[in-house]
Amino acid sequence: MLKKHFRIVFDFEKPVVELEKKIIEMEEYARETGINLNDDLKRLTRKAEALRKEIYSKLTPWQRVQLARHPDRPYTLDYVKRIFTDFVELHGDRYYADDPAIVAGMAKLNGQPVVIVGHQKGRDVKENLYRNFGMPHPEGYRKALRVMKLGAKFGMPIFSFLDTPGAYPGIGAEERGQAEAIARNLFEMSHLPVPIVITVIGEGASGGALGIGVGDVILMLENCWYSVISPEGCAAILWRDNSKAPLAAEAMKLTAKDLYEMGVIDRIIKEPAGGAHWDPDGAAEILKGELIKEMERLQKLDPRELVNLRVEKFSKMGYWIEKNGKSTSKKEKKKK
Amino acid sequence: MGVDMDWFKKKKGISTSAEKKSLPDGLWIKCNKCGEIIYRSQLQARMNVCPKCDYHFRVSSKEYVQYLFDENSFQEFNAHIAPGDPLKFKDTKKYSDRLKAAQKKTGLLDAVITGEAAVTGYPVIGAVMDFNFIGGSMGSVVGEKIARAIDRAREQRKPLIIVSASGGARMMEAALSLMQLAKTSAKLSQLAEAKVPYISILLDPTTGGTTASFAMLGDIIIAEPGALVGFAGQRVIKQTIGQDLPEGFQTAEFVLEHGFIDLIVHRQEMRTTVGKILDLIWGQNNASEPTTETSAKS
Ligand SMILES: [Zn+2]
Numbered sequence: 305m306l307k308k309h310f311r312i313v314f315d316f317e318k319p320v321v322e323l324e325k326k327i328i329e330m331e332e333y334a335r336e337t338g339i340n341l342n343d344d345l346k347r348l349t350r351k352a353e354a355l356r357k358e359i360y361s362k363l364t365p366w367q368r369v370q371l372a373r374h375p376d377r378p379y380t381l382d383y384v385k386r387i388f389t390d391f392v393e394l395h396g397d398r399y400y401a402d403d404p405a406i407v408a409g410m411a412k413l414n415g416q417p418v419v420i421v422g423h424q425k426g427r428d429v430k431e432n433l434y435r436n437f438g439m440p441h442p443e444g445y446r447k448a449l450r451v452m453k454l455g456a457k458f459g460m461p462i463f464s465f466l467d468t469p470g471a472y473p474g475i476g477a478e479e480r481g482q483a484e485a486i487a488r489n490l491f492e493m494s495h496l497p498v499p500i501v502i503t504v505i506g507e508g509a510s511g512g513a514l515g516i517g518v519g520d521v522i523l524m525l526e527n528c529w530y531s532v533i534s535p536e537g538c539a540a541i542l543w544r545d546n547s548k549a550p551l552a553a554e555a556m557k558l559t560a561k562d563l564y565e566m567g568v569i570d571r572i573i574k575e576p577a578g579g580a581h582w583d584p585d586g587a588a589e590i591l592k593g594e595l596i597k598e599m600e601r602l603q604k605l606d607p608r609e610l611v612n613l614r615v616e617k618f619s620k621m622g623y624w625i626e627k628n629g630k631s632t633s634k635k636e637k638k639k640k
Numbered sequence: 641m642g643v644d645m646d647w648f649k650k651k652k653g654i655s656t657s658a659e660k661k662s663l664p665d666g667l668w669i670k671c672n673k674c675g676e677i678i679y680r681s682q683l684q685a686r687m688n689v690c691p692k693c694d695y696h697f698r699v700s701s702k703e704y705v706q707y708l709f710d711e712n713s714f715q716e717f718n719a720h721i722a723p724g725d726p727l728k729f730k731d732t733k734k735y736s737d738r739l740k741a742a743q744k745k746t747g748l749l750d751a752v753i754t755g756e757a758a759v760t761g762y763p764v765i766g767a768v769m770d771f772n773f774i775g776g777s778m779g780s781v782v783g784e785k786i787a788r789a790i791d792r793a794r795e796q797r798k799p800l801i802i803v804s805a806s807g808g809a810r811m812m813e814a815a816l817s818l819m820q821l822a823k824t825s826a827k828l829s830q831l832a833e834a835k836v837p838y839i840s841i842l843l844d845p846t847t848g849g850t851t852a853s854f855a856m857l858g859d860i861i862i863a864e865p866g867a868l869v870g871f872a873g874q875r876v877i878k879q880t881i882g883q884d885l886p887e888g889f890q891t892a893e894f895v896l897e898h899g900f901i902d903l904i905v906h907r908q909e910m911r912t913t914v915g916k917i918l919d920l921i922w923g924q925n926n927a928s929e930p931t932t933e934t935s936a937k938s
Contacts, residue, residue, distance in 0.1 A: 473872030473880050478890060481900045483851035483871035487825060491857055494826035495833070510809070510818060511852040511871075518822050532809045532818040532849070537876075542731035542811060556814040557727045566726065568815045615826040619787060621819040622780030623726035 312375055316367050320359055320578070323352045356578040363527075365559050366550035369535055371527040372506045373469075376581035378588065379438075380407055380422030380465040383505065386588035387595065388413050388420065394451050396443075400480060403444030405436045405472070406516070408451035410460065414596050419455030421448040421516050422465030425506070438507075439472040442485035445515045449489050452496060461499040461599050464516045469534060471512030486515035493518035494618070495611050499602030501595060504528045504560075504569070505580075520614050521598050522569040524560045525587070527579045530568070531558040567621060671695050673866075687907045696864050696907055698844055700746070701753050701770035704803055708841070708911055709766060713758040718788055722749045723781045727814055735812035742773045750781035751806065754789040759801070760915025762922065765793040768803040771845070776806035778850055779813040783820025786854060790827040793836055799922050800831060800838040801914065804855040808848020821853035828857050837921045839914060842869050842892065842901065860917055861901040862910070863892035869901070 313321050327348050334341040363371070371377070384391055388411035395402040408421045423440065426432035448464075455462045471482055493500060493516075500519030508517070508530030524530065533541075538556060539548035557563070560572040573594055580587035602610065669678050673695035683690070687707050688697040699707075705714045729735040743749060751773035757766045767789045769776045786802065793800035809817040831838055840858025842851075845868035852871055855861075863869055870890035878885060888894050892904050905913045 471871065473877045475877065475881065475885070475889070478870050478872065478877070479898050481856075481895075481898065483847075484856040484900050486852040486871070487821075487854070487856040490822050490825035490853055491829050491832075494822070495829045511821060511849055514818055514821060515852075518826070530818075531814045533811055538731075538811050552731070555727065555729050555731060556811075558814065563815055566816060568819055615830060618819060618822045618826050621823060622784055622816050623724050623813070624780045624784050625722045625724050627720045627722050 314367065314370055314374075316359060316363065317578075320352055320356045323348065323355060327352060353577060356582075360527075360578055364550070365529070365553040365556075365562075366535065368527050368559050369507075369529050369549075369553050371579050371581075372529050374579065374581045375427060377506055378580050378584040379427075379467060380420075380424050380505065382584055383465060383588050383591060384409075384411065384420055384422075386585060387592040388418070391420070394454075395447070397446035397450055399443065399446060401441075401443045403436075403441050403447060404434050405438050405440040405468070406444035406448050408448050410451075410455075413461075413463070413592075413599060416599065417458075417460050418599070419451055419460045419462045420465070421451060421462070422505075423468040423513070423516070425467060436472060438468045439470055440468065440512060440515070441472050441474075441477045442480040442482050445471075445485035445489050448516045449492055452493065452500075456496040456498050459498060461501065461603065462496065462519070463595060464500065464502050464519060466502065466504045466508045466513045466517050466530070467506030468509055468512045469507055470509040470537075471515065483511075486511045489515045490518055494615055497607035497611060499599060499605075499610065500614070501598045501602070503573070503591065503595070504530050507534075509534050518614070518618070520602050520610060520617070521571070523571050523573050523591075523594060523598070524563065524569045525573045525580060525591070526560055526575045528560060529553070529558040530560075530563055531556050566623075672697070689907050694865065694906070696844065696866060698771055698805070700772055701748070701768040701803075701805075704768050704805075704843070705753070705755075705757070705766070707907060708768075708801070708803065708914065709757040709759060709764075710761065710911075714755045714766065715757070716753055716755040717792070718754055718785050719749070721781055721785055723779060725812075726780070726816060727812070729812040729814070731812075738774060738812065746770060746772045748773055750785070751776045751778070752782045752785050754785045756792075756798070759911060759918060762799065762915065762918045763796075764799045764801050764918070765789050765796070766801045766803070769805045769843075769850075771805040771807075771843070774810060776804075776850075777808060777810035777817070778806060778820050779810035779817045780820060782806075782810075783817075783823050786820075786824050787827045790824070790831050790838075793838070794831045794834045797834070797836055799836060799918055801841065802838070802854055802858075803841045803843060804846040804850050805843040806846055806848070806850040806855075808850055808852075818849065821849050824854045825857060828854060832859075837918070839917065841910070841914075842867055844868050847871065847873065847890075856900070859921070860903075862903055862905050862913070863895070863901050864907055864910075865892060865904050867892040869895045 391411040393409040407424045423438045425438035426435040502517050502519040502522045504524040535549040535553040536546050538552040540546050563569045576583035576586035671690040674693035676692040688699050725736045752769045754767045837859050840861045842863040846855050847870050895901050
């Protein structure tokens with residue numbers, strides 16, 4: 305149904321939001337006065353739906369980046385609540401600390417015990433300070449690995465949700481081995497003998513995202529981005545100008561569609577019209593179906609085969625040219 | 641730490657075209673650290689380490705191959721793998737133009753060379769990155785060549801040595817560069833399972849995605865003195881925390897102190913030290929016939 309509050313409205317959303325507001329006003333007016341406006345309301349609602357569909361079907365990459373960051377977008381725990389049951393959150397890396405920027409735990413999916421890890425952003429200032437805006441420290445990656453290994457030990461499939469503006473760039477993070485923590489996770493996740501299903505649910509910024517992103521299947525919600533650096537970071541380095549972020553977003557081919565074509569992700573998951581932030585329940589419903597499907601498919605594979613396929617999957621990624629000896633003929637190797 | 645006389649002797653016959661690329665022209669060079677004016681041939685005889693303060697100058701991959709591996713032992717493979725421009729990436733310049741310029745400047749197709757080689761008589765598989773090629777950044781070609789080097793080390797059961805000199809993942813291949821972190825790390829998990837040793841050597845600088853993947857996954861991790869080793873860029877950290885960074889932050893000495901590398905080794909001692917480690921870790925295995933249980937191709 306329609307949202308009753310419009311906390312953050314992007315420019316490109318304005319026409320549809322204006323219309324939604326008008327509909328709400330009319331509904332209230334009809335209620336108060338008892339006048340029957342049903343026909344008009346129906347017509348306007350249809351118009352709003354069509355408008356929303358139209359606007360969201362041709363977003364620029366930069367607009368998608370903004371959507372991926374929308375503060376009303378469901379975060380890991382929002383999906384956990386809607387998709388899984390019996391969630392028990394587990395804390396701490398057993399070395400140094402508990403990092404609230406990554407959540408980890410056990411739960412059931414469709415009755416089956418599973419392990420969950422995911423980046424966690426906050427929704428307001430206080431929450432965001434606590435969650436460090438979803439930017440993990442090394443202890444976050446180490447907690448995730450500890451819990452994933454628990455899953456592997458007891459044969460529980462792993463579900464990982466990616467949504468981070470990046471691993472935290474700070475002094476403590478460097479002192480405690482941010483790079484080592486991420487590298488270790490890539491290494492270990494590539495051979496855990498249980499199914500690992502990755503879903504990009506918001507922002508997939510670089511090693512900070514990939515640090516819990518190695519798996520058997522990579523799903524990506526429609527309005528997300530995933531790349532080697534944020535568009536702002538890329539613009540600052542290559543253009544020497546942060547304001548060129550929209551250009552960088554374009555150049556980096558960071559949308560779900562681009563990544564699917566490049567063979568980096570396996571499937572794009574549709575979001576409800578207008579994006580997951582308009583309808584978190586609907587988004588979770590769609591995703592739940594996909595997660596169950598993937599779990600059932602992957603559980604049929606022998607663990608050895610599963611791991612081999614996983615390594616092979618990442619081995620194929622990339623684009624290079626094999627030059628044959630001195631000849632100028634190029635054998636192009638392109639995936640998907 | 642004395643001059644390696646063997647090195648001095650054999651250096652005479654080697655073309656100096658590679659050196660010219662990493663050092664400014666002229667007979668004299670000023671040390672970046674102590675300001676000492678050094679005679680070029682004296683510096684080269686000392687593997688480009690300052691005779692006064694031991695500052696390790698940045699060197700090309702071809703030079704490092706000469707320093708680390710036994711004389712004439714390096715036989716390059718997969719030299720034919722070249723970069724493309726999958727995203728048709730353009731910032732202020734076209735990526736394809738940047739590639740051409742880097743290829744012309746370095747004489748390399750991309751930022752890593754891989755080959756079969758030997759260290760103090762031990763056959764090894766080596767990969768040496770080159771910072772002169774777009775900051776030693778890792779794109780698809782670097783990832784693929786390193787992945788194939790790892791495969792070869794596993795199949796031939798030869799210790800793997802990767803020498804990193806890299807600012808991180810290459811932005812102009814975006815997500816494809818990022819996935820090379822996963823690719824190389826996944827391949828290393830297979831190498832580890834096959835119980836073939838991997839020695840990671842970190843040169844100045846080793847940061848970003850390179851550190852967050854294979855560089856930090858060595859059974860043994862060695863850095864050169866003073867090398868910059870870290871994850872995030874210093875400018876980004878400074879901006880984020882809004883204060884100055886402590887003295888010596890993200891140096892080899894800093895990461896050693898915090899427990900993330902095994903040792904720091906002077907360039908002139910590197911070959912001997914790696915040889916000693918191979919002797920300990922691999923000497924036994926190497927004496928007997930290699931087992932074939934893990935030779936399955938992936
Ligand atoms: Zn000096």
